[in-house]
Amino acid sequence: GQQLNQSPQSMFIQEGEDVSMNCTSSSIFNTWLWYKQDPGEGPVLLIALYKAGELTSNGRLTAQFGITRKDSFLNISASIPSDVGIYFCATMNYGGSQGNLIFGKGTKLSVKP
Amino acid sequence: EAGVAQSPRYKIIEKRQSVAFWCNPISGHATLYWYQQILGQGPKLLIQFQNNGVVDDSQLPKDRFSAERLKGVDSTLKIQPAKLEDSAVYLCASSRTGGKGYTFGSGTRLTVV
Numbered sequence: 001g002q003q004l005n006q007s008p009q010s011m012f013i014q015e016g017e018d019v020s021m022n023c024t025s026s027s028i029f030n031t032w033l034w035y036k037q038d039p040g041e042g043p044v045l046l047i048a049l050y051k052a053g054e055l056t057s058n059g060r061l062t063a064q065f066g067i068t069r070k071d072s073f074l075n076i077s078a079s080i081p082s083d084v085g086i087y088f089c090a091t092m093n094y095g096g097s098q099g100n101l102i103f104g105k106g107t108k109l110s111v112k113p
Numbered sequence: 114e115a116g117v118a119q120s121p122r123y124k125i126i127e128k129r130q131s132v133a134f135w136c137n138p139i140s141g142h143a144t145l146y147w148y149q150q151i152l153g154q155g156p157k158l159l160i161q162f163q164n165n166g167v168v169d170d171s172q173l174p175k176d177r178f179s180a181e182r183l184k185g186v187d188s189t190l191k192i193q194p195a196k197l198e199d200s201a202v203y204l205c206a207s208s209r210t211g212g213k214g215y216t217f218g219s220g221t222r223l224t225v226v
Binding site for chain 2: 004040041042043044045088090092093100101102103104105106
């Protein structure tokens with residue numbers, strides 16, 4: 001089946017540092033999504049990308065839809081303790097049905113004050 | 114707007130027992146999804162409903178898992194009999210037609226001992 005390869009698997013950084021993570025696939029997708037999941041909660045959408053080459057920001061978060069449509073990147077600037085959590089990339093699977101999501105395995109972010 | 118409601122939040126059962134989870138989607142959301150999230154992994158789709166019809170259940174282990182959405186609103190996911198490998202968080206999500214407004218519930222954490 002389709003797989004999303006997310007890296008790094010985990011990150012431990014100092015408060016104030018910038019963070020970069022990425023997601024790659026062997027398949028082409030038309031939508032890339034970035035979610036954050038806090039312990040005991042469901043994933044919450046951070047940024048949605050719908051166009052190759054698109055760069056979108058949401059506060060300190062910036063995400064880009066790769067030109068090849070096989071990858072995406074998420075950057076967090078000036079990290080703060082509440083950025084702690086697991087970040088997932090996801091794409092929307094249109095094959096056979098509409099709207100269900102395929103997720104990567106996540107990047108666990110830890111921030112040291 | 115109220116979010117996606119799920120219950121119970123936690124459940125511990127012995128293997129071979131049965132268990133059921135309940136989900137109430139956001140009002141007006143025609144599409145409802147059940148995802149399974151094993152520890153250290155991203156969510157994986159089990160089943161997708163459009164109103165009260167099944168759109169995609171290709172990844173649902175039908176020998177032990179069943180789901181229904183009889184009146185096109187709330188939904189129940191059942192496991193009978195449970196296995197140790199079913200230990201996971203079961204997430205419900207809902208969206209408007211076409212995947213817009215996609216929102217996850219907080220999930221039910223199942224532990225099978």
